[in-house]
Structures are given as C-alpha cells and as structure tokens.
Amino acid sequence: MRTGGWHGWSQTLADAIKLLTKEDILPSGADPVLFRLAPALVMGSALAMFAVLPFAPGIQFADLDLGIYFLLAIASLTTIGVIMAGWGSNNKWSLYGAMRGAAQAASYEIPLALSLIPPILHFGTFSLLNATEQQSGWGGMGWYVFSDAFWVAIPSFFLFLTASLAENRRAPFDLPESESELVAGFHTEYSGLRFAFFFLEEYAAMFATSAVATAYWLGGWNFPGMTLLAEGSAWLPWLGALAFLLKAMFLVCVMIWVRWTLPRLRIDQVMTLGWKYLTPLALGLMVAAAGWEAWRAMP
Amino acid sequence: MTGEVLAFSLFSAMAVGGAGLALFHRSAIHSAFALLASFLGVAGLYLNLGADFLAVTQVLLYAGGILVLYLFGLMLVPPEGEAPRPGRRALALVLAAAPVAIFLIAFLARSSWGDPSRLPEPEGTVRGIGLALLTPDGWLVPFEYASILLLAALVGAVHLARRSAPKDDSP
Amino acid sequence: MSLVAYLVVAALLMVAGLAMVASRRSLIHVLIGLELVLNASALNFVAFDRYSGGGQEGQLAALFVIVVAAAEAALGLAIVLHAYSSKGSIRPDDFRSLGDS
Amino acid sequence: MGSMEGDALTPARPPKPSSFRRWWVNLYEGVVSTAQGMSITLRTFFKKPVTVQYPEQELELDGRYRGIHFLEQDLCIYCDVCAKACPVDCIEMDATRHGKELEWHVFTLDYNRCMLCELCVYPCPKDCIHQGEEYALVTENREDMVLDLLTWKGLTDEQKQKIAETEAAKAARDAEKEKGE
Structure with a gap:
C-alpha cells in the first residue's frame, strides 16, 4: 500500500488504520482530564455541525429555525477544545498554538458571522433548508450569487471562504499548528486516535463550512436541469445530494488549493487582515446588503 | 419520568455541578473549563424552557466568546499564587454563600407561585425576538442602548489595554 | 417541571457565583463568579417568562443580561490586565488603596 | 493577503x-496577488x-554525480594523497x-564522516579513486557505514608470481655479481 493504489485512493484508508492502531500516549506531565476531553469536545462539535446541513430534499437531520446560528455557536466550541488541548498537553509549543488559535478564532468569528448576513437578509431566514428552497428558481440556477444582489453576494462569498479558512485553522492561517515554529502546535503531544480526532475535525469543519457556503450562496442541492425531473421524482434526492456534495467538495478543494498556493502568514499579519481588512469589509457589505434589500422591498 | 424531567435533571446537574466544580477546584484553568459545563447546562435549561434562540446565544456568546476571553486572560496572568487555604474558602462559604442559599431556598419553598395548568407549546422564538427588538414600540430603544453600552465597553477596554502596554507617564 | 425547580437551580448558581467572588484569590475568578450570578438571573427571567404564559419579555431581558455580561467580561478583563501590569498581582487583597501609589 | 501593512518583505514604495x-x-x-498565485497553482x-516513485523508479543521474566512491585498486600506488586531502x-x-x-591490508572510507566533497578525487596521481552513481547508503548501524573499497586483500596470485619473478631476477643478478667478483 505504499503508493496507495489507483491515484492513491487507499492512502486515506491506510492512514486511518495506521492512526487507529498507533499507541495512545498520555504524556506524564499532561493533565489527564483535559488532555482526554479535548479531542472529544473538538470532534463532537465538528460532528454536531452536520446536524443542520441540508444535503438534499428530505435528507437533513434537523431543520432548525436557527440553522446557521446554531452552526456558528457549535463551531465556536472547537476553540475551547483547542485551548483545552494546548493547556492539557503541558507543553509550551502546545500552549503557544492554543493561544494563537484562541486569538485567531475570536478575531475571525466576527467577519465570518458578518459575511453571512447578506444571504440571511436576502432569504430572510436562519434555516439552511429554507434558504436552499428559495434558490430553486430559473430551472435550478436561482442561486444567490446569480441573483440581482450578485454584487454583494460574490464579495461576501469570498469573504466567508477566507474567514472560514482562518476559523478552521487552515493554511495560510494555520498558525496554531505551524510546524516550522511550534512542532505541531496544540496537538504536538497527541498520538493515535486522539490525534486523528483533531485531524478529522479539521476536515469535517472544512466540509461543514463549505456546505454552508453551498447552501447559502451556491444554491444548495439545486442544479440546472432540475425542472426536467417529474414532480416528486425519486431521483431528485439522489441527484440533489450529488449536486450538493459536488459543490461542497469543490469548495473543499478550493481550500486545499489555497493551501498549495499561499505561504503561512505571521500572527500580526493574521490579526491585521482580520481586524483591519475583513471586518470593515464585512461591515460594509452588510450595510450594502441591507440597503439593497430595503430598496427592493420598497413598494 | 418524562423526557422533560430527564432533560431538566441532566442540564441542571451540569449547570450546578459545573458551577460547584468551578468554585471548589484548586486549579484556575480547571475551574474555567468547569464553567463551560455550567454554561452549556444553562443553555440546555433554556432549551427546556422553550427559548431556543437564547440557548444558542448562550452557547455562542458565553462558551465561544466570554469563556475564551477568560481563558486568554488566565493564560496572560500568573496562577493564583499559593494554593487557597481550605479554611478560608469554607469560611467564605459559610459567611457569604450559606445565608443567601438558605434564605433563597426557604423563600422559594414558601412561595405561592403556582404552575399554570397548561404551558404554552414551545415554538420558534427567532421571529418574535427579532420583531420585538427592532420595532419602535417594542424594545428598539433598549436594543440601541445595549449597542452603545457594548461600544463604550469596547472603547474602554481598548483604551485600558493600550495604556498598559508602553509605560507612558503622560497624564 | 415546576417553576420552583428552575428557580432553585438559579439560586444554586447564584450562590456558587457569590461564593466564588468571596473566596477565590484571583480577580479573574471574581469576574467568573459574577458571570455565574448573571447567568442565574438570566435563567430566572426565562423561567418566569415561560411560566407566566405568553410573551417573550423575559427572554429579551435575558438577552440583555448576556449583553451586559459580554461588556462586563471585556471591560473587567481589561481592568484586570491593566491592574496586573501596574501592580504585578491579581490578588484582590493587594488592591487596598484607591490612590496612585 | 499578499502585502500587508508593516510587511518587511515588500520594499517601501517611494x-x-x-x-x-x-x-x-x-x-x-x-x-490580485492571491488570484495570480492561485492561477499558477492551477496551471501546475x-x-x-x-515526482518519481523512488524505490520503483529512479532518476537518471548526469555523469557528474558524486556518489559512493570506488577504487581502481590495480592502479593505486598507496601514495596516501587522497587521505591527506580529505x-x-x-x-x-x-x-x-x-x-x-x-600487499593491501586496509582501504576504508568512513561515510559517517565523508561529505562526498570529491576533494580526494582531484589530487590522485593515478586517477584511480572515483565517485560513482550509487547513493543509497542505508544501514541499521554505524559500523556498516565504514565501507571497504578494496576489491581484494593481501596478494593475488599474479602479484605473487611477479614478486617471485622479481626476486628470482634479483637473485640471478646477485649471483652474477658474486660470479663477477
């Protein structure tokens, strides 16, 4: 399995088995409770985000009124998990990583939430399902980025992607685990399955944020040619889920693509970007979106 | 035992247990993390009371915001110094907390607040809260006051933090 | 569940917060104790709101309590950090004078 | 994301x-710079x-690769110049x-220390020490990193024969000298 089969497809499987079977180490100086609790908290909150994602018509665990608000709240819990891991490891690199993670997550949560406001204003709902259903016009192409508010939608979409990169601790904002300075940051001391949990959390959170971007900006499960299907066709959930997953996975690929391209920022650059650039931009977009929606709603 | 009672017991145990752990644990960081359980328990109680928006706000602001802020603060300052003496804590409990607790619980036990025979069905509260906060005959003015309060707090916090960084003798 | 059950939980939270304010030896824990007290009061608001039937005034009040708590946290922590940088200590006992010294 | 305020890497604009x-x-x-970077990565x-799947495939080396040494022992004259140059x-x-x-006893090269600098190759008067294209030097202990460059040790039959011949010739010369006296 060294080269991992056709195009390396089995490499992930091999990695998972490897991580499952590796020794689970509890460093002698570590705090046993916090050290063990942190991966569970991080993983649990990442998985809880999936509860409100609308994958396809009829495929959603829970359609909450509060959909996206709930998701943001749950996502903010991972920050606590990161701090817990960093502190519980009793390692200075871990602690540095955790502090950076906390500062970064607290800073980027603001542009992240603010960049969600234009679509929330446009659709008038927190519910991801409702927002997706409102984008089914034009034969499945009535996405928010193609709507009459596209000039707000497109910048806010990129803003959301950038902020979610920082929120998920992905390159170029992966300072909490920057390996050239901090070994592996907050998960330096973790091994085996506990490390796998942090690893999986990162990718699960990436998928969840991509799915949110898909549901709010890229039309969710709506795809062109959808209207050709008969009303209530049994194919619709499957094709819808396929369209949703393709769009979300494309955004995940974009996040990985950013990782190939951009070098890691310094912590002061991260803070500058977050507070001086993204937050004012997000505020401006919020005002623009509110003005536009108010203009449109006028009789 | 209905689901509601079960949920109530679980969440109130989380809330009170977390608070107790935060009170008695010797390590500063541990008591801050115990507070997470307490906050989540209170969020669960809000859910139980049909206040879903409030529950999520509780998680978002307390667990994701305020607690992170406190943890950050705890990492920036040294630990409490010498371990707190158990006697001192017991004394504080007896002098400050116990009378309040006894008074409150006795008061509640003697209270005549009856429960309504039928509670209104819990429903989504986002719409109602949004309308109440943003209509002039609702809570618009307090809402704007709250934003001014937050702005003032933010400016004050930035000012304090900025002044502490360089040792600056100018008045 | 009855109203009093929620009120008892809130009372216990409040007592825990008060005891924390009185007994912990760091200003940050005093602030954390205050958060518990605020939480207890918000819980009371919501419980009364639910059991008085109809309306969301209690929830709105609780929302404002959370806002106040956020402001308190930001400002309180800034004060604590400032106090630490000027006195080198965050023990409440070390802050006895109001003067410049 | 590219250039930010206070960035030491970007030169200050006049x-x-x-x-x-x-x-x-x-x-x-x-x-713009992010978009440029992204487009470059996309093209790539x-x-x-x-990439080369190394153990299965190997890179073609150009002729000047400085790998593990080999010695043309029959040319070597035991002049020690390479060892002095090292x-x-x-x-x-x-x-x-x-x-x-x-009669060769030892000619070893300690790859724990060797940095493959080729300084031993230049001074060789007989041009008998070279660096080859072999580079995979993987062992489980340090002793194995000391490689023996000799192809044979002691004396070969050929050498013995030559020595015998020279000794015989010498003996013959001595005998002639004795006769002459």
Missing part, C-alpha cells in the same frame, strides 16, 4: 500614499507530476610494499 488609499491599494494587491495542477579525515589505508607490488 511616494507614500495616505493611509486610507494604502488600505485600498493593499486590498487590491492582496486580492494540470501538468504531469514531476578534510574530514575519513580515508584510512594500509599496505605493505613488496618492491613495486603492494
């Missing part, structure tokens, strides 16, 4: 614009990969001279 204009310029440059993404002193050699023939 006419310093107002901070509000700089904000927009920074924003524009950040977006669709190119054939340049900056890390990793060559060790020992041989006994029998007239012109050499």
Whole structure:
C-alpha cells in the first residue's frame, strides 16, 4: 500500500488504520482530564455541525429555525477544545498554538458571522433548508450569487471562504499548528486516535463550512436541469445530494488549493487582515446588503 | 419520568455541578473549563424552557466568546499564587454563600407561585425576538442602548489595554 | 417541571457565583463568579417568562443580561490586565488603596 | 493577503500614499496577488507530476554525480594523497610494499564522516579513486557505514608470481655479481 493504489485512493484508508492502531500516549506531565476531553469536545462539535446541513430534499437531520446560528455557536466550541488541548498537553509549543488559535478564532468569528448576513437578509431566514428552497428558481440556477444582489453576494462569498479558512485553522492561517515554529502546535503531544480526532475535525469543519457556503450562496442541492425531473421524482434526492456534495467538495478543494498556493502568514499579519481588512469589509457589505434589500422591498 | 424531567435533571446537574466544580477546584484553568459545563447546562435549561434562540446565544456568546476571553486572560496572568487555604474558602462559604442559599431556598419553598395548568407549546422564538427588538414600540430603544453600552465597553477596554502596554507617564 | 425547580437551580448558581467572588484569590475568578450570578438571573427571567404564559419579555431581558455580561467580561478583563501590569498581582487583597501609589 | 501593512518583505514604495488609499491599494494587491498565485497553482495542477516513485523508479543521474566512491585498486600506488586531502579525515589505508607490488591490508572510507566533497578525487596521481552513481547508503548501524573499497586483500596470485619473478631476477643478478667478483 505504499503508493496507495489507483491515484492513491487507499492512502486515506491506510492512514486511518495506521492512526487507529498507533499507541495512545498520555504524556506524564499532561493533565489527564483535559488532555482526554479535548479531542472529544473538538470532534463532537465538528460532528454536531452536520446536524443542520441540508444535503438534499428530505435528507437533513434537523431543520432548525436557527440553522446557521446554531452552526456558528457549535463551531465556536472547537476553540475551547483547542485551548483545552494546548493547556492539557503541558507543553509550551502546545500552549503557544492554543493561544494563537484562541486569538485567531475570536478575531475571525466576527467577519465570518458578518459575511453571512447578506444571504440571511436576502432569504430572510436562519434555516439552511429554507434558504436552499428559495434558490430553486430559473430551472435550478436561482442561486444567490446569480441573483440581482450578485454584487454583494460574490464579495461576501469570498469573504466567508477566507474567514472560514482562518476559523478552521487552515493554511495560510494555520498558525496554531505551524510546524516550522511550534512542532505541531496544540496537538504536538497527541498520538493515535486522539490525534486523528483533531485531524478529522479539521476536515469535517472544512466540509461543514463549505456546505454552508453551498447552501447559502451556491444554491444548495439545486442544479440546472432540475425542472426536467417529474414532480416528486425519486431521483431528485439522489441527484440533489450529488449536486450538493459536488459543490461542497469543490469548495473543499478550493481550500486545499489555497493551501498549495499561499505561504503561512505571521500572527500580526493574521490579526491585521482580520481586524483591519475583513471586518470593515464585512461591515460594509452588510450595510450594502441591507440597503439593497430595503430598496427592493420598497413598494 | 418524562423526557422533560430527564432533560431538566441532566442540564441542571451540569449547570450546578459545573458551577460547584468551578468554585471548589484548586486549579484556575480547571475551574474555567468547569464553567463551560455550567454554561452549556444553562443553555440546555433554556432549551427546556422553550427559548431556543437564547440557548444558542448562550452557547455562542458565553462558551465561544466570554469563556475564551477568560481563558486568554488566565493564560496572560500568573496562577493564583499559593494554593487557597481550605479554611478560608469554607469560611467564605459559610459567611457569604450559606445565608443567601438558605434564605433563597426557604423563600422559594414558601412561595405561592403556582404552575399554570397548561404551558404554552414551545415554538420558534427567532421571529418574535427579532420583531420585538427592532420595532419602535417594542424594545428598539433598549436594543440601541445595549449597542452603545457594548461600544463604550469596547472603547474602554481598548483604551485600558493600550495604556498598559508602553509605560507612558503622560497624564 | 415546576417553576420552583428552575428557580432553585438559579439560586444554586447564584450562590456558587457569590461564593466564588468571596473566596477565590484571583480577580479573574471574581469576574467568573459574577458571570455565574448573571447567568442565574438570566435563567430566572426565562423561567418566569415561560411560566407566566405568553410573551417573550423575559427572554429579551435575558438577552440583555448576556449583553451586559459580554461588556462586563471585556471591560473587567481589561481592568484586570491593566491592574496586573501596574501592580504585578491579581490578588484582590493587594488592591487596598484607591490612590496612585 | 499578499502585502500587508508593516510587511518587511515588500520594499517601501517611494511616494507614500495616505493611509486610507494604502488600505485600498493593499486590498487590491492582496486580492490580485492571491488570484495570480492561485492561477499558477492551477496551471501546475494540470501538468504531469514531476515526482518519481523512488524505490520503483529512479532518476537518471548526469555523469557528474558524486556518489559512493570506488577504487581502481590495480592502479593505486598507496601514495596516501587522497587521505591527506580529505578534510574530514575519513580515508584510512594500509599496505605493505613488496618492491613495486603492494600487499593491501586496509582501504576504508568512513561515510559517517565523508561529505562526498570529491576533494580526494582531484589530487590522485593515478586517477584511480572515483565517485560513482550509487547513493543509497542505508544501514541499521554505524559500523556498516565504514565501507571497504578494496576489491581484494593481501596478494593475488599474479602479484605473487611477479614478486617471485622479481626476486628470482634479483637473485640471478646477485649471483652474477658474486660470479663477477
């Protein structure tokens, strides 16, 4: 399995088995409770985000009124998990990583939430399902980025992607685990399955944020040619889920693509970007979106 | 035992247990993390009371915001110094907390607040809260006051933090 | 569940917060104790709101309590950090004078 | 994302614009440079990969690769020049001279120390030590890193024959000398 089969497809499987079977180490100086609790908290909150994602018509665990608000709240819990891991490891690199993670997550949560406001204003709902259903016009192409508010939608979409990169601790904002300075940051001391949990959390959170971007900006499960299907066709959930997953996975690929391209920022650059650039931009977009929606709603 | 009672017991145990752990644990960081359980328990109680928006706000602001802020603060300052003496804590409990607790619980036990025979069905509260906060005959003015309060707090916090960084003798 | 059950939980939270304010030896824990007290009061608001039937005034009040708590946290922590940088200590006992010294 | 305020890497532009204009310029440059970078990665993404699956495939080396040494022992004259030239002193050699023939005992190269600098190759008067294209030096302990460059040790039959011949010739010469006296 060294080269991992056709195009390396089995490499992930091999990695998972490897991580499952590796020794689970509890460093002698570590705090046993916090050290063990942190991966569970991080993983649990990442998985809880999936509860409100609308994958396809009829495929959603829970359609909450509060959909996206709930998701943001749950996502903010991972920050606590990161701090817990960093502190519980009793390692200075871990602690540095955790502090950076906390500062970064607290800073980027603001542009992240603010960049969600234009679509929330446009659709008038927190519910991801409702927002997706409102984008089914034009034969499945009535996405928010193609709507009459596209000039707000497109910048806010990129803003959301950038902020979610920082929120998920992905390159170029992966300072909490920057390996050239901090070994592996907050998960330096973790091994085996506990490390796998942090690893999986990162990718699960990436998928969840991509799915949110898909549901709010890229039309969710709506795809062109959808209207050709008969009303209530049994194919619709499957094709819808396929369209949703393709769009979300494309955004995940974009996040990985950013990782190939951009070098890691310094912590002061991260803070500058977050507070001086993204937050004012997000505020401006919020005002623009509110003005536009108010203009449109006028009789 | 209905689901509601079960949920109530679980969440109130989380809330009170977390608070107790935060009170008695010797390590500063541990008591801050115990507070997470307490906050989540209170969020669960809000859910139980049909206040879903409030529950999520509780998680978002307390667990994701305020607690992170406190943890950050705890990492920036040294630990409490010498371990707190158990006697001192017991004394504080007896002098400050116990009378309040006894008074409150006795008061509640003697209270005549009856429960309504039928509670209104819990429903989504986002719409109602949004309308109440943003209509002039609702809570618009307090809402704007709250934003001014937050702005003032933010400016004050930035000012304090900025002044502490360089040792600056100018008045 | 009855109203009093929620009120008892809130009372216990409040007592825990008060005891924390009185007994912990760091200003940050005093602030954390205050958060518990605020939480207890918000819980009371919501419980009364639910059991008085109809309306969301209690929830709105609780929302404002959370806002106040956020402001308190930001400002309180800034004060604590400032106090630490000027006195080198965050023990409440070390802050006895109001003067410049 | 590209150039940010206070970035040490970007040279300061001579006419310093107002901070509000700089904000927009920074924003524009950040977006544009990110887009440029992304387009470069995208183009590279669709190119054939340049990676080589090493144990199965190997790279073609050009002729000047400095790999593990090899010695043309029959040319070597035991002059010790290579060992003297070595900056890390990793060559060790020992041989006994029998007239012109050499009885080799040791010629080792310690790859724990060797940095493959090729300084031993240049001074060789007989051009008999070379660096080859072999580079995989993987062992489980340090002793195995000390490689023996000799192809044979002691004396070969050929050498013995030559020594015998020279000794016989010498003996014959001596005998003639004795006769002459």
